[in-house]
Amino acid sequence: MSEDRENRTPNFIRNIIEEDLASGKWDGRVQTRFPPEPNGYLHIGHGKAICLNFSLAEEFGGKCNLRFDDTNPVKEEDEYVQSIIEDVKWLGFDLGDTIFYASDYFQQMADFAIDLIRKGLAYVDDLTADQIREYRGTLTEAGKESPFRNRSVEENLDLFQRMKNGEFPDGTKVLRAKIDMASGNINMRDPVMYRILHASHHRTGDTWCIYPMYDWAHGLEDSIERITHSICTLEFEDHRPLYDWYLDALETYHPQQIEFARLNLAYTIMSKRRLLQLVKEKHVNGWDDPRMPTLSGMRRRGYTPESIRTFAERIGVAKRDSMVDMALLEFCIREHLNAVAPRYMAVLDPLKVKIVNYEGNGEFLECINNPEKPEAGSRKVPFSGELYIEREDFREDPPPKFYRLAPGREVRLRYAYFITCVDVIKENGRITELHCTYDPQTRGGDAPDGRKVKSTLHWVSARHAIPAEIRLYDRLFNVPDPSNADGDFLDHLNPDSLQTTQGYLEPALQECRTGDRVQFERKGYFCLDPDSAEGRPVFNRTVTLRDTWAKIEQKQSGD
């Protein structure tokens, strides 16, 4: 753990906490929080925030609260709170025994509002939403004060009470803080604290018909929970003066708000609104579609919590807007899966091979389960005279540097025999089968005479093969920054982001259970999808292996 800490790159937030600990600012406490609104599924950007807040607490012996910022019933649903709890737990952080809800503080917030009214710092406004907008002014011109701004404390108290009691229809009145209509910071131009919303809340039902606005609610939530460091994203920087103003005016416990840059990942989007649109309009198959940057999608795709946590650690935390390469995420998942995923053989795009001099009825060959993990042991894989290999592993007319099978060429079948291609069978110009000879002396994959081959191919015995659906994923969009590209972001969806193939698996793969992650040798890491049926497995490709040959070939076609 302490070694862990030394390996971490310093960041400005950790520095602030260390200084606070040194000066005794919060009596040595570190209390953070992750405050999602339950209006959608969590994505990898939230993952960054979760890792940040929980890791900081963990590192300094503090606590991090999972708190639902459920102040807007019209957008929030219980389905989302359940998914968020599942995702945070999945990432592996300790939630303690309490999950917090802003809605549990509605009464306290209303009491605080009465305090503010009594201090003459809040008033009920009868202006319409349109009028409030007009009165707010613009970025360069000051706003003007509402004619209702100077109502008496008594009148405000009465009106606010009646708002709470449900005497007024939606939109007819709001409670506002009395700050400064001429402030350069628009957030300070008498911000709305409460609006009337006769809407049923997923937790409080119809108890309330007024709901607090974010700025008013959030600082109070932090204050009530005795948060020390309230970490949020950059766009809330302008809100900090208001956060501070409310807490100062109330003369109550006052955490420090700190802002960092949210995550942007190339070739995908991180906007909940747009993600929701992809789901609603069926551009993807639900929030957990493996192409989605949601935590549930990544989980289904085969990402591990560990890989996401190391990713979050490696991208760092800073204040500048940035766009992280997919390559780093992929590196993180490969790194973890390389260490833990058992190896199997599976052919994604089958080409039949007949071993013309093979006379036996078949046999079992010993295969290592994970060369990175000797304790994973080995298994027996059936071999026979009819096999499938990968279509792309054969070239009738091999280009330079292509080491795989070709007419007259000898290669190794992994853990099996050397084979040599002696004939190519075609139908209407398409290769349908290869005839090969094998060398019985090379059983297991080594030639007693010491001769070498330039490549090793994976294979599956045709007679024993299990047919499977394999889903190959590519980036969801074909531009790095779809949200800021020309036209609608939907115009940039990658039409080939999902390709389905029918392949063959070695029999041992039958034992996989939903969610199991494996390596298909030479092809990548795969994960058994919940769509699988008995005898009809469906595998998702999490990520390919690094592919040096693909790079060489691409370079060749480039010149």
Place this chain on the structure above:
RNA sequence: UGGGGCGUCGCCAAGUGGAAAGGCACGGGGUUUUGGUCCCCGCAUACGGAGGUUCGAAUCCUUCCGCCCCAGCCA
């Protein structure tokens, strides 16, 4: 033309006056029954530009340039 931020290698990111960490990517080499993994090596005389202060500046000052956010009764 208001307010708030940010500019260090292709992508992230340390560094807070003593002289450019690290990771990814990329290139080269070695090992290898996964063209995987692993291991070596290389990769910013340079920190948005220009001035200035200083023995010394990415770090301080001036000025210019560029990018991001804010005018919801959303969060």
